[in-house]
Structures are given as structure tokens and as C-alpha cells.
Amino acid sequence: xxxxxxxxxxxxxxxxxxxxxxxxxxxxxxxxxxxxxxxxxxxxxxxxxxxxxxxxxxxxxxxxxxxxxxxxxxxxxxxxxxxxxxxxxxxxxxxxxxxxxxxxxxxxxxxxxxxxxxxxxxxxxxxxxxxxxxxxxxxxxxxxxxxxxxxxxxxxxxxxx
Amino acid sequence: xxxxxxxxxxxxxxxxxxxxxxxxxxxxxxxxxxxxxxxxxxxxxxxxxxxxxxxxxxxxxxxxxxxxxxxxxxxxxxxxxxxxxxxxxxxxxxxxxxxxxxxxxxxxxxxxxxxxxxxxxxxxxxxxxxxxxxxxxxxxxxxxxxxxxxxxxxxxxxxxxxxxxxxxxxxxxxxxxxxxxxxxxxxxxxxxxxxxxxxxxxx
Amino acid sequence: xxxxxxxxxxxxxxxxxxxxxxxxxxxxxxxxxxxxxxxxxxxxxxxxxxxxxxxxxxxxxxxxxxxxxxxxxxxxxxxxxxxxxxxxxxxxxxxxxxxxxxxxxxxxxxxxxxxxxxxxxxxxxxxxxxxxxxxxxxxxxxxxxxxxxxxxxxxxxxxxxxxxxxxxxxxxxxxxxxxxxxxxxxxxxxxxxxxxxxxxxxxxxxxx
Numbered sequence: 001x002x003x004x005x006x007x008x009x010x011x012x013x014x015x016x017x018x019x020x021x022x023x024x025x026x027x028x029x030x031x032x033x034x035x036x037x038x039x040x041x042x043x044x045x046x047x048x049x050x051x052x053x054x055x056x057x058x059x060x061x062x063x064x065x066x067x068x069x070x071x072x073x074x075x076x077x078x079x080x081x082x083x084x085x086x087x088x089x090x091x092x093x094x095x096x097x098x099x100x101x102x103x104x105x106x107x108x109x110x111x112x113x114x115x116x117x118x119x120x121x122x123x124x125x126x127x128x129x130x131x132x133x134x135x136x137x138x139x140x141x142x143x144x145x146x147x148x149x150x151x152x153x154x155x156x157x158x159x160x161x
Numbered sequence: 162x163x164x165x166x167x168x169x170x171x172x173x174x175x176x177x178x179x180x181x182x183x184x185x186x187x188x189x190x191x192x193x194x195x196x197x198x199x200x201x202x203x204x205x206x207x208x209x210x211x212x213x214x215x216x217x218x219x220x221x222x223x224x225x226x227x228x229x230x231x232x233x234x235x236x237x238x239x240x241x242x243x244x245x246x247x248x249x250x251x252x253x254x255x256x257x258x259x260x261x262x263x264x265x266x267x268x269x270x271x272x273x274x275x276x277x278x279x280x281x282x283x284x285x286x287x288x289x290x291x292x293x294x295x296x297x298x299x300x301x302x303x304x305x306x307x308x309x310x311x312x313x314x315x316x317x318x319x320x321x322x323x324x325x326x327x328x329x330x331x332x333x334x335x336x337x338x339x340x341x342x343x344x345x346x347x348x349x350x351x352x353x354x355x356x357x358x359x360x361x362x363x364x
Numbered sequence: 365x366x367x368x369x370x371x372x373x374x375x376x377x378x379x380x381x382x383x384x385x386x387x388x389x390x391x392x393x394x395x396x397x398x399x400x401x402x403x404x405x406x407x408x409x410x411x412x413x414x415x416x417x418x419x420x421x422x423x424x425x426x427x428x429x430x431x432x433x434x435x436x437x438x439x440x441x442x443x444x445x446x447x448x449x450x451x452x453x454x455x456x457x458x459x460x461x462x463x464x465x466x467x468x469x470x471x472x473x474x475x476x477x478x479x480x481x482x483x484x485x486x487x488x489x490x491x492x493x494x495x496x497x498x499x500x501x502x503x504x505x506x507x508x509x510x511x512x513x514x515x516x517x518x519x520x521x522x523x524x525x526x527x528x529x530x531x532x533x534x535x536x537x538x539x540x541x542x543x544x545x546x547x548x549x550x551x552x553x554x555x556x557x558x559x560x561x562x563x564x565x566x567x568x569x570x571x572x
Binding site: 185187190191194195198199200202203206207212213216219220223224227228298299302303306317318320321322323326327339342343345346349352353356 | 371372374375376379381406407410411413414415417418419420421422423424425427430431433434435437438439441442497
């Protein structure tokens with residue numbers, strides 16, 4: 001129940017225009033860009049399940065690209081996905097799953113395109129890693145996360161073109 | 162006669178470190194960070210009760226202080242000035258998050274566990290069961306504080322933890338001394354109510 | 365019924381903010397009023413407990429890293445052009461900081477930028493710094509030419525319990541949220557939780 005409440009709180013935070021992070025006197029916060037985040041379960045099993053397209057503009061050949069970085073896995077299933085605006089001055093949360101999610105703070109545009117970001121990779125109430133990252137449009141960031149069941153959880157973050 | 166040795170960092174007064182920091186000496190500022198990080202972190206932690214966010218807020222306070230140092234005229238103690246910066250940032254964060262007063266306290270936010278014997282000096286030699294009891298009471302107190310509104314929480318922390326006088330609290334918030342007294346009164350009343358069962362069971 | 369002024373007197377007495385004469389007057393009144401006295405004693409007890417259980421100072425987790433990150437931020441702000449153009453510049457500055465060796469070891473600090481890399485990575489995402497609060501966790505970062513992706517690999521993380529179902533979301537910015545429990549199956553083929561009938565299936569294989 002408490003975890004659910006926390007997640008609901010996170011959900012509210014991802015919509016600051018409607019929620020608590022908004023400053024009513026200043027309207028909607030400025031948006032630096034849009035990111036797509038997905039939590040993926042990588043397993044060794046061969047890919048024999050029915051193919052289903054995702055709802056978001058996923059980067060091209062994602063499965064093949066994941067397989068090159070995680071060669072011990074042959075099957076990549078999306079557990080959840082989230083298309084989220086990255087706000088200037090306000091934190092944004094990319095929450096494809098209530099269990100594993102990402103806090104995104106914009107540090108402004110990067111020279112030559114993209115956004116300077118401070119990311120925090122969360123599992124439940126715990127920060128697993130903090131990172132300063134320059135995210136370039138269309139250039140994915142794969143975060144190899146914890147093991148789960150017979151595979152591994154991977155977080156994919158892409159700045160939309 | 163040999164030259165007197167350089168003073169230990171702990172002996173260098175704040176004013177000296179502030180002057181050096183204002184001249185751009187980031188190592189002097191590092192000493193100020195070391196000197197006050199525990200107190201600033203304690204304040205941010207007590208205010209928001211989340212270790213990660215409190216850590217970030219405390220760090221942000223020092224960064225803001227560094228940026229504002231050129232304008233610091235030393236008309237108050239450095240710590241008082243720093244505390245206000247940290248407090249304003251934390252209060253602003255709380256307001257944005259609206260953690261306060263929105264229902265059930267989520268004690269899973271309380272990641273930071275304090276060792277039972279480390280809570281306070283008088284309990285340092287307490288027997289294990291006594292120490293456990295103290296730790297439990299400490300948790301309950303923190304849980305109760307988390308249920309206060311941001312306005313009430315800040316006055317309680319400023320008064321009870323920092324030991325600030327009413328006029329100092331009023332200047333830090335800022336608000337009138339009458340408001341400080343009212344908030345303190347209602348905050349304590351609310352805490353009494355929240356901790357009523359704890360005290361009754363202890364009797 | 366008490367007035368706000370009487371409440372304030374009680375508070376001021378408790379916090380030792382009453383001038384001597386007013387204090388004396390309040391004590392006299394308190395001695396004559398057992399209810400007021402009881403209230404005052406209860407508040408004094410509460411104040412004592414609060415002070416005893418809320419330490420004025422707390423140990424800062426990863427204190428060395430706390431300090432060194434501030435120094436890095438300061439260095440970046442002092443010389444933003446160099447910091448933004450040359451990630452390795454700030455990388456070197458870390459090693460001039462006091463106590464870094466210990467902090468770095470404890471914090472599992474990894475920097476992913478290299479000189480050779482940066483010229484080719486103008487279009488690629490770049491991990492500048494990583495910090496894992498758990499010292500048992502290591503973070504490695506690189507750019508995979510094959511995958512055309514930036515990788516941040518975390519090792520030493522605690523495994524997610526196998527019997528824990530993961531709850532996924534299908535969410536778009538500024539759109540209505542949907543939430544569903546993912547129908548991942550256990551070893552007997554039994555779903556841990558069933559998705560809502562109207563939910564979009566998320567356990568999708570990525571298209572090839």
C-alpha cells in the first residue's frame with residue numbers, strides 16, 4: 001500500500017502541469033525534450049513469442065542492438081514503457097514500472113545538440129546509481145540493471161529525435 | 162625561535178575560511194563544507210526524511226552558498242547564513258513535493274536508520290533493550306514529524322533541534338514572531354496527539 | 365477556553381522566551397491551575413523527547429564524495445567552457461581533491477569519457493560520471509559500436525526476488541495513465557498476476 005502510494009506520488013510528479021510541481025503563476029514548465037524509457041526483461045530463451053509492436057516510437061532494431069550488448073540473452077520483453085517530457089528546472093520521472101524507474105533532471109541543452117542530464121536510477125525506495133549524462137537524440141542509453149528470475153532487467157532511455 | 166605551525170583546519174575560524182572562499186579558494190570552502198555538512202544534512206534529513214533527497218538538497222545548499230558568497234557581508238555567522246539557504250531550498254522542495262499533510266505517513270521513505278545507541282548521548286550506555294526502545298521511540302517521533310505540515314515541521318526543527326530563538330526563526334522563515342509562536346504551539350499539540358498512544362503505552 | 369495569548373505564554377515559558385517578570389507571573393498562574401500545569405509539563409516532556417531523538421548532526425553518507433562532487437560543480441561553474449568541452453578535464457580535477465582515493469573506492473566511482481572517444485561521440489550519448497551509493501555496486505560505461513548505443517552496466521546489484529511480479533506501465537506524456545500487472549509466468553506457467561482485460565499487453569517481444 002505504501003509502495004503504491006509512493007508510486008502514485010511519482011506518477012503525479014511526472015505531470016507537473018497538473019500536479020504538485022507546477023507553479024500556477026508561471027503556467028506549464030518549459031520542456032527541454034522528450035524521452036522514451038522502457039524496462040526490459042532480457043532472458044536466454046529464444047524469441048518464439050508473438051511479436052507485438054510498442055506504442056512509442058522505439059528506436060530501430062532495438063532487439064538486435066540489445067543482443068549485441070547483452071549477447072548472453074536472446075529474448076527481450078518490454079515490461080513497461082513511458083514517453084515523458086523533460087522539464088527545465090523541474091525534475092521529471094520516467095516510470096515504465098513501479099519497481100524500477102528513473103529520475104531525470106535537466107542541466108540544460110548540450111553543445112551540439114541533446115540535453116545534459118542528471119539521472120538517478122531507482123529501484124523501489126533506493127537509488128542504484130546516479131549519473132551525469134549527455135543524451136543525444138536517437139542515441140540510446142542501455143542501463144544493465146539487476147538480475148531477475150532467469151535473466152536481467154535492462155532500462156533503455158532514448159531522447160526523441 | 163621556530164615559526165608557529167599552521168593552524169589545524171578545525172582551528173581556522175569561519176570568518177577566515179569565508180574570506181578565503183570569497184577570494185576564490187575552493188579548498189577553504191571545502192573545509193567549511195566538512196565543518197557544517199553534518200548539521201545541514203541533519204536539517205534536510207529531518208525535514209524531508211529521505212536520505213537521497215536530503216543528501217542532494219544539502220549539497221545543493223553548499224553550491225548555492227558558494228555562488229552567493231561574493232554577496233555575503235558577514236553580518237551574521239556563516240552557519241546562520243548557510244542554514245537559511247539550506248532551509249529555503251528544503252522548504253521550497255517540500256512545497257513542490259507537497260509531501261506534507263497529504264494523508265498517511267509513508268514510513269518506507271525513512272531509509273536512514275540511526276544506530277540505537279547513537280541517537281543521543283544520555284542513552285549511549287543504555288542496555289540493548291533500552292536502546293531498542295529508544296530507537297523505536299525515535300522512529301515514532303520521526304514518523305510523527307513527517308505528518309506535520311511543512312510550516313509546522315520547520316519551526317519544530319528550528320526550535321528543538323537547532324535551538325534557535327523566536328526572532329531567529331522569524332527572520333529565517335521569514336514571518337512574524339507571533340506566527341512562530343502560533344506554529345510552535347499547534348505543531349506541538351499535533352505531535353502530542355500523534356504520539357499519545359506511544360506515551361500511554363510506555364506508562 | 366484559553367486565548368491565543370495564553371497559548372503563546374505557555375510556549376514562551378517552555379522555550380524560555382518570557383522576560384523574568386512575566387515568567388514569574390506565568391509560574392504563579394500555572395501553580396494555581398492544575399490543567400495548565402499538566403499541559404505545560406506534557407509539552408516540556410515532548411520537547412525533551414524531540415531533542416533527545418532528533419540529532420543536530422547526522423553523519424553524511426559517502427561524505428568524501430559529498431565534498432568532492434561540490435568541488436567538481438564549483439570547478440565546472442568557474443570554468444564552464446572547459447568543463448563542457450572537455451569531460452576529461454573535470455575527470456582529472458577529481459584526483460586533485462583531498463580524500464578522493466577513499467571516497468572513490470567507497471563510492472564505486474567510474475568516469476566513462478576518454479579523449480579518443482569524445483571526438484567521435486558528438487552524436488552519441490555520453491556518460492560523464494557515475495556514482496553508486498552502494499559500495500558493493502560497480503558501474504562500467506562504454507559506447508558499443510556494434511549496437512550504436514551507450515551502455516551503463518551495473519554489477520553487484522541485489523537480485524530482484526524471483527517470486528516478485530513486476531508491475532509495468534504503459535504511459536505517454538500528458539496522456540491518461542494505464543497501469544497493469546505484467547502477466548509474467550512462474551516456472552509452472554501460472555501468471556503471477558493477470559492484466560486488466562482492457563489493458564494493452566506489454567509483455568511484447570521487440571520487433572526484429
